[in-house]
Amino acid sequence: MAKVQVGIIGAGPAGLTLALILQKAGIRSLILENRSKQYVINRVRAGLLEQNTVDLFNELGVGGRMRREGDEHHGVYLSFNNKKIHIPFGEHTGGRHITIYGQQEIVKDMIETCAERGIEIKFEATATHIEGVETDAPSIVYTEGGAEKVLNCDFVAACDGFHGIGRKHLPKDSYQEFRIEYPFSWLGILAYAPPASDELIYSYHKNGFALLSMRSAEVSRLYLQVTNDDKVENWSDERIWDELDVRLDDGAGFKLNRGEIFEKSITPMRSFMIDNMQHGRLFLAGDAAHIVPPTGGKGLNLAVADIRFLSKALINWFEKGDDSGLKTYSEDCLRRVWRAQDFSNFMTTLMHKMDEHGSYTNQLQKAKFDYISVSKNYEATIAENYVGLKEI
Numbered sequence: 001m002a003k004v005q006v007g008i009i010g011a012g013p014a015g016l017t018l019a020l021i022l023q024k025a026g027i028r029s030l031i032l033e034n035r036s037k038q039y040v041i042n043r044v045r046a047g048l049l050e051q052n053t054v055d056l057f058n059e060l061g062v063g064g065r066m067r068r069e070g071d072e073h074h075g076v077y078l079s080f081n082n083k084k085i086h087i088p089f090g091e092h093t094g095g096r097h098i099t100i101y102g103q104q105e106i107v108k109d110m111i112e113t114c115a116e117r118g119i120e121i122k123f124e125a126t127a128t129h130i131e132g133v134e135t136d137a138p139s140i141v142y143t144e145g146g147a148e149k150v151l152n153c154d155f156v157a158a159c160d161g162f163h164g165i166g167r168k169h170l171p172k173d174s175y176q177e178f179r180i181e182y183p184f185s186w187l188g189i190l191a192y193a194p195p196a197s198d199e200l201i202y203s204y205h206k207n208g209f210a211l212l213s214m215r216s217a218e219v220s221r222l223y224l225q226v227t228n229d230d231k232v233e234n235w236s237d238e239r240i241w242d243e244l245d246v247r248l249d250d251g252a253g254f255k256l257n258r259g260e261i262f263e264k265s266i267t268p269m270r271s272f273m274i275d276n277m278q279h280g281r282l283f284l285a286g287d288a289a290h291i292v293p294p295t296g297g298k299g300l301n302l303a304v305a306d307i308r309f310l311s312k313a314l315i316n317w318f319e320k321g322d323d324s325g326l327k328t329y330s331e332d333c334l335r336r337v338w339r340a341q342d343f344s345n346f347m348t349t350l351m352h353k354m355d356e357h358g359s360y361t362n363q364l365q366k367a368k369f370d371y372i373s374v375s376k377n378y379e380a381t382i383a384e385n386y387v388g389l390k391e392i
């Protein structure tokens with residue numbers, strides 16, 4: 001039976017970041033990942049990295065390609081009923097900014113670095129249950145190549161995403177669950193088309209929300225608000241482009257660049273979290289404990305923020321026998337999780353079609369937008385949340 005100091009479930013941003021930080025501190029970990037390596041490095045998801053996240057990837061020595069190929073953004077556009085305003089980041093945040101770099105790219109970079117540094121990742125190895133978390137010797141039972149195996153460890157880090165097994169191993173009475181299912185989804189596309197804007201554009205339109213984002217100078221990432229029962233098959237490429245043109249119109253001749261669409265999917269918009277992320281020697285991080293709608297670009301960044309706390313707490317325990325960080329782990333993470341829940345909810349309810357156009361709710365949205373467009377203080381609130389607060 002194998003033994004490591006930290007058994008990690010999941011080779012997503014959370015699990016990989018944790019393994020790399022621990023390795024730097026001389027702590028041995030092993031990652032179990034139920035998908036194949038090919039699947040994990042091609043999985044298209046987030047693309048917006050906060051300054052804190054970028055700084056950590058650079059400290060870990062995995063940021064080389066991100067610095068070369070990623071795109072720094074120093075502001076964002078918000079548009080409401082075709083009126084577009086710009087929120088600059090730098091002047092409100094002491095020069096902080098965001099970087100656009102695909103999640104699958106940083107995951108690929110981290111997996112390659114793990115291989116170079118001798119961190120073992122077992123792909124197509126599925127954790128099935130976690131045992132002994134109330135003892136000093138927990139273990140992860142997993143299946144690999146049809147055989148059942150056991151990984152013994154001092155601690156278990158469940159970085160296994162929303163559908164993972166980690167959360168199921170917390171005692172039911174140890175947490176409260178919070179959940180919002182929004183009554184709409186995002187139809188997202190990736191297209192070989194140069195982005196028509198240098199920065200992201202969030203747009204409220206009476207037909208629904210649209211977002212212009214990007215992955216590179218050649219690839220646009222675009223989204224449309226659709227109903228929860230809508231299907232990808234209902235959206236021909238031409239219908240998507242036409243609707244994006246309508247919803248992103250700024251009344252001043254703005255036009256999208258069209259190109260071949262090579263990815264099309266529908267993602268439900270929801271928030272979920274639990275208010276306890278640990279039990280005994282088991283610690284949850286990232287989507288395993290919380291998800292937010294992608295409007296605020298926070299999912300991946302929150303996963304990495306959890307790992308900052310978890311890695312520091314584990315290092316202090318292994319190096320000094322100090323368990324204070326482990327004891328306050330949930331509390332430390334939850335401050336930022338709640339901040340991100342609030343900001344994601346704010347961006348979602350400000351920019352989506354929440355009710356009939358012209359309704360009371362819609363007039364409140366517009367009143368908020370009009371306020372943002374004249375208030376430097378409101379602009380600052382959005383800017384500092386968007387790039388990610390340093391302190392919380």
Ligand SMILES: Cc1cc2nc3c(=O)[nH]c(=O)nc-3n(C[C@H](O)[C@H](O)[C@H](O)COP(=O)(O)OP(=O)(O)OC[C@H]3O[C@@H](n4cnc5c(N)ncnc54)[C@H](O)[C@@H]3O)c2cc1C
Binds near residue numbers: 040
């Ligand atoms: C379709 C989609 C689109 C998204 N778009 C955005 C976006 O635009 N912006 C944004 O900020 N966020 C977005 N997110 C959220 C963001 O991608 C996540 O917050 C981020 O991936 C969280 O990282 P993680 O490491 O916690 O979890 P994950 O990336 O989910 O990694 C968990 C890993 O654990 C593995 N695993 C699960 N169960 C087991 C098991 N039993 N045994 C072994 N391995 C297991 C999984 O295969 C996976 O590789 C999106 C998420 C999804 C699903």
